[in-house]
Amino acid sequence: MSTEEPAEAPEPASLACGMKLAVVHRTVFYYGSPVIDSVNTLHLEPRTFPFQQTLGALVKVLPATRVRRFTDLFQNITHHFELPQPHAKLEIESRIKVRNLPLEISSDAKVSTLDDCKDCSIRERIWPFLQESHLISKTPDVWRQAVDLTRGHVSVYEQALAILHWIHATFSYESGSTHVHTHMEEAFELRRGVCQDYTHVMIGLCRAVGIGARYASGYLYNGPRDRLVGAQASHAWCEVYLPGAGWIGFDPTNGTLADARYVKIAVGRDYDDVAPVKGSYHGHGHCHMEVTVEVSRIES
Structure with a gap:
């Protein structure tokens, strides 16, 4: 692959x-x-x-x-x-x-690796977001897909981008194909869903290879020149922990980072924590x- x-x-x-x-x-x-x-x-x-x-x-x-x-x-x-x-x-x-404020990620944060996450203070901070949760699991199929996607990418930032772009290119956004209680395993198999499903799948893939990832809920501003999915409704995206930068938003639904157009309300392990x-x-x-x-x- x-x-x-x-x-x-x-x-x-x-x-x-x-x-x-x-x-x-x-x-x-x-x-x-x-x-x-x-x-x-x-x-x-x-x-x-x-x-x-x-x-x-x-x-x-x-x-x-x-x-x-x-x-x-x-x-x-x-x-x-x-x-x-x-x-x-x-x-x-x-x-x-x-x-x-404008989203700014330092060059050092963009090249940080999973080895940089072994610091005790970082491990304590991200530990809940490395585990399985009610709507997210780390199955063998999810792990294999995550390994395929991150192979050849050294930094956490590059690995997260690889996962984000794969979901954005592979999944179909279909309202009504899932519901708020749909587990990420089902969305992963269907290859379709809404922003909640895209987010759960990205979180599951990240956690499967040891990347701390959490669920962020909020809203998205769609400016006059934007073509973003999920505006004028509740929106969801994944946040990945980058050493040197903290939690940075990755939106697989739109294939972009969560920048100044995103309004973050709450964070948790999955949707159940932040409904x-x-x-x-x-x-x-x-x-x-x-x-x-x-x-x-x-x-x-």
Whole structure:
């Protein structure tokens, strides 16, 4: 199998100084008959990450209720609320603004190898993201594919790019072909799916050869000249740990690095750790969900 990969596309000039972005995310649940005891956990507010500063964030829930805000195991800002009373509609809205800096990766980080990850402090940091998780496993077939793709590439950066380009070139983006609970093994066999599946497969391939990789969820701004898949919706991409740079985003859905167009909300081992809205309720009514996402650039 050839491991020759296309060179990185040049960074758009508009990203050279970064950008400010605003996101409005609305999720509405309509129930066929009133439900009770709704319990929900949200990942809709970003903390400040390297290359991204949170300028403002507001999460609103209707019917009105007390919302508890805390950080989870991965330091993601998390909201939790309960609605014990009967209700036929639940509306969750988040409004955030961020300032993104240009993505910069030093030449030293681009040539760092897996040997550089053997430092105890780095191993401790990436250990959870080297293991199998609920939706990601390291099967023999995944390992063989990962070895094929990374053969001949010395640095972690080059290996991650080889995996990214293979997924982007080989997989078909097909909405409805998978669902939020689809395991990466199924997506790997199907060679199709959506951004969540592309991300799970890349994470699995990376972990199979000892590259620390984690799941990032958020949003993507599609500028007037961009042709990016996943804009104006929740988006997902893989983050790889590069010694000397930290966690750097690789988006196999679009075949590009996660640059200033990406708004990162939460990180975890896989989708289950970072679902935007996750909950349960008691009731027998049919539930219909509507989700809208608006991502816009703030001129400054």
